[in-house]
Amino acid sequence: MCRNIRPLNNFEPPATKDEVYAASLQFVRKVSGTTKPSQVNEEAFNHAVHEIAHITRHLLEDWVTTAPPKNREVEAEKARARARLRYGT
Numbered sequence: 851m852c853r854n855i856r857p858l859n860n861f862e863p864p865a866t867k868d869e870v871y872a873a874s875l876q877f878v879r880k881v882s883g884t885t886k887p888s889q890v891n892e893e894a895f896n897h898a899v900h901e902i903a904h905i906t907r908h909l910l911e912d913w914v915t916t917a918p919p920k921n922r923e924v925e926a927e928k929a930r931a932r933a934r935l936r937y938g939t
Contacts, residue, residue, distance in 0.1 A: 855873045
């Protein structure tokens with residue numbers, strides 16, 4: 851899976867529409883193999899992004915968990931720590 855797609859469930863506050871759209875765009879780019887579709891494929895590309903964003907919002911709204919909500923800053927720091935270990939910076 852694309853490394854730019856981040857988990858969006860169980861955050862407080864919940865994922866924004868922009869975050870869901872960005873993840874959907876990355877998914878469609880990965881699946882289609884292109885970051886900018888040709889003019890003939892642009893409508894299908896954009897439609898796929900909007901459909902996946904719509905479905906993802908429904909998934910996040912309906913998802914049930916008993917885990918406490920995650921904090922974005924704490925999760926971001928964990929990711930930075932993993933990057934420091936991986937890349938030695």
